[in-house]
Amino acid sequence: MMRLVRYCMGAAMFASACTPALKLTPSDAPTVLAHQVLEAADPGLPGPYEVLQLYYGSGTDKNRVEYRDSVAITTEPVDASKLVSLGGAADSRNEYWGFTPTEMPLNARVWYPKGDGPFPLVLVVHGNHSMRDFSDPGYDYLGELLASRGYILASVDENFINGARGENDARGWFLLKHLGEFEHFNEEEGNPFEGKVDMSNVALIGHSRGGEAVANAAAFNKLTHYPDDASLTFDFDFDIKGIVSIAPVDGQYLPTGRGVVVEDMSYLTFHGSHDGDVTSFHGLRIYDRLRFNDSADFRFKAAVYVYRANHGQWNSVWGSGDIGPRSARTLDLRGLIPQVDQRRFAEIYVSSFMEVVLKGRLEYLPIFRDHRVIGQWLPSTMYITRFETNAFRPLATFEEDIDVTRGTEDGVSLRGVSLSTWREATLMLRSSNRPTTSASQENQAVTLGWNNRIAGADTTRHRPAASYSVELGGRLAARWALGRQHSLEFMLGPTDSTPRARRDASQPAATSAQNDDGSGRGGAGRARGRDDLEMPAVDLSIQLEDAAGRTSSVVLSEYGAIRRPLETHVMRRSDQECQRCTAPWELILQTYSIPLSDFVEQNAALDLRQLSVIRFLFDRVHAGEVVVDQIGISELEPGFLSARVER
Known part of the structure; x- marks a missing residue:
């Protein structure tokens, strides 16, 4: 106190006064990260596959040329009106986008490996940001990396609900609707993804509000009814093996007044100490609530606190501006690690997680128990890590x-x-x-x-x-x-x-004059x-x-x-x-x-x-x-x- x-x-x-002197804890990275004892190949480096890319979506998008003129697969809109409320901004937003919540699109950009497959499927979704500064291209570095290593990665467009309030349930629901599209793509004759999607090995990644959305999606995936309005029924039950929350919020969606509980899947979350948007590590609460009900079925959860990382540099569009274009007027950006280092960390940990959870490559497990085993791979900063398995x-x-x-x-x-x-x-x-x-x-x-x-x-x-x-x-x-x-x-x-x-x-005893x-x-x-x-x-x-x-x-x-x-x-x-x-x-x-x-x-x-x-x-x-x-x-x-x- x-x-x-x-x-x-x-x-x-x-x-x-003027901006004070920069205050940072002296780094112990030269000592702590001095080791490199893991003999597996660097998971943050490109794999053997040639990377292809395509877009799917409405084909009628008013503002996104890629989702209007470049779609390889046309998708039907969905009715999200029971999950999305635009309030007083509805008229202006509907005019800008050219559609209402009753007919919202399923748009995504996809990176995928050239080959017969089937390949594990990963969806990534952005968080809240200016709806006119489109966020879904910002995970290109993860798309390129994972596709080269034998995964299909789709970056989901949810920009049209950015700026809304109380919409994190919808963000998770949209991810499940996209999984439904891939199930259809996989079965449709002549589709570019026909027979190439391993729907038995699925993972979700979310950033910021998207980090809470993947937990919501994991919970909704096992429900038969929408908790806030049971007249909306669910029928998903996809084989989601793991979720990743990058600098997530938590508690913006509280069904029945309680935090969402994820059960029986692996989980990874990481957060930067110098996050100027989500200023606390809320992913720890999702981590703590997650339950492993079956001690015989191997699963694990891991969390990493990255010193001097911020919020926006996990997305290549957002960059260092955690609170918008004028961030430098308010935020002290001097102590941030370089964006390339922040993304390098994400590449190593996300790729390792996918290798373990979706491909059973257990040689990457030591990374989650003790990050010091890959000290020479990691960017030079300080990390606080935690993990737990279903055997605890x-x-x-x-x-x-x-x-x-x-x-x-x-x-x-x-x-x-x-x-x-x-x-x-x-x-x-x-x-x-x-x-x-x-x-x-x-x-x-x-x-x-x-x-x-x-x-x-x-x-x-x-x-x-x-x-x-x-x-x-x-x-x-x-x-x-x-x-x-x-x-x-x-x-x-x-x-x-x-x-x-x-x-x-x-x-x-000490006197009043002596302590x-x-x-x-x-x-x-x-x-x-x-x-x-x-x-x-x-x-x-x-x-x-x-x-x-x-x-x-x-x-x-x-x-x-x-x-x-x-x-x-x-x-x-x-x-x-x-x-x-x-x-x-x-x-x-x-x-x-x-x-x-x-x-x-x-x-x-x-x-x-x-x-x-x-x-x-x-x-x-x-x-x-x-x-x-x-x-x-x-x-x-x-x-x-x-x-x-x-x-």
């Missing part, structure tokens, strides 16, 4: 109740020793522009703070290290048949707070934040203990970077930043995946079948604070571990 007060006070002081079995997710000592799995208990901070709470997003849908991650986690130093002038005096334990109880390890093939997984991220030193219980840390009047209850001092790196040990008291520990930093929140300033003026965002950073937790075999290598006597305690041991630095979530065990698909960065 004090950090936020200082942040906003500083903004007020400099409200009328939770021990503590912090969602069940208000008892901080009880875990998720029956019999699991939680215990803290010598912690300065121990509390469970909802994680927040930095965006404050829409409190009802933008301010919360809608996810609970535990915050743990420690300071092992004893207050006083002698800074060498320390008590035993603080710890936080997950106690399995009973015969859980035996019931789960834990062994070397399993991994311990959790999400963790440091905050920029540090609890003060512990008071020496043998000494009298517990020995400082004079006015000292804070927490150590100074990054505005005052360069804070030391956070690290800790992860320790396992079996029923016989045998222990084994590893150092967490050997499994991935542990970073405090990354400094993020999007607006040119600090006062505008403070009005728009609650903090100059977003707390994004990193997934750490530690094979249980690593603990056995440290102590061969450790009996995993009698594992009794998983302990977060705060013994590497004397003080710090971290947020932890999703503690559990997975038996990973072996492909995830086929490439690892050495400890």
Whole structure:
């Protein structure tokens, strides 16, 4: 809270000043991205196929010459009037486009490989933008790449509903109608796609509002009726294997007042820290709601936070102007990574996802477990990543109740020793522009703070290290048949707070003129934040203990970077930043995946079948604070571990 007060006070002081000095967290990319251990071919490079292109659509488009004069396949319009409301702008919009919501077109540009096929099908859809600055050409780089690698990619035109409100359900519905067209193309004699479309392997990609739309489409695909008006019936049921949300919104469509839940498919989402349009990583909420109901059918979900990426550079038409042509007047664009780098990241991750989900190329799985395995492929910036598979079995997710000592799995208990901070709470997003849908991650986690130093002038005096334990109880390890093939997984991220030193219980309590840390009047209850001092790196040990008291520990930093929140300033003026965002950073937790075999290598006597305690041991630095979530065990698909960065 004090950090936020200082942040906003500083903004007020400099409200009328020129653009402040550029503030970025120093990059650790030269160290973190120093490895290249994945031996598979670079998925971001073109494949062996010659790429062809065509357009399909109404053939009568008033504003789009490609959808009027260049269509190779003519499609019939659809009635979207129950999903699209144009409000007071209806007359002018209908005049501009030459049609109403009762007869909206199914237009798309398609990149496809030359060959007999059948080829997996990928649809991509843009988000909201000026309806006159057409967005669908902006994914040409993905179309060219994926078609060369043996996919059919169609970039769907939904420009005619851009600028509308409450239309994200329609965006998803349109994608399903396009899938229906491809089903017809595949069966129609003489059609350019006759027999070439693998309708059993389908994926959807969406950007911005389109990123929420693909989740809506995935949900609608399994429904029989439109949730907002059951007089509209659905009959889709396509074989959608995965969806990708690029810098998505979330919560703009809330059927029955609830967020859409995606079930039983793989998911990838990524977001830039310097997004000037969708200022928070809303894809994390879609990620958290996604459910895997069948533990036997392999699926996974992954999320990546890309430092210094923005919103528009994922689309080659939009570019750096996240809030329109005059963005440079309001947004501080100096810290952005180059557009070619941002697109390079998208090419690697989208292509890898499609290779795994649509082609079963499991050699690309390590990318999603630990991005460090492809450090030499990735653009030089910082990444925070998370993943989870359908095999994840939770021990503590912090969602069940208000008892901080009880875990998720029956019999699991939680215990803290010598912690300065121990509390469970909802994680927040930095965006404050829409409190009802933008301010919360809608996810609970535990915050743990420690300071092992004893207050006083002698800074060498320390008590035993603080710890936080997950106690399995009973015969859980035996019931789960834990062994070397399993991994311990959790999400963790440091905050920029540090609890003060512990008071020496043998000494009298501090007077009003003397604080517990020995400082004079006015000292804070927490150590100074990054505005005052360069804070030391956070690290800790992860320790396992079996029923016989045998222990084994590893150092967490050997499994991935542990970073405090990354400094993020999007607006040119600090006062505008403070009005728009609650903090100059977003707390994004990193997934750490530690094979249980690593603990056995440290102590061969450790009996995993009698594992009794998983302990977060705060013994590497004397003080710090971290947020932890999703503690559990997975038996990973072996492909995830086929490439690892050495400890």
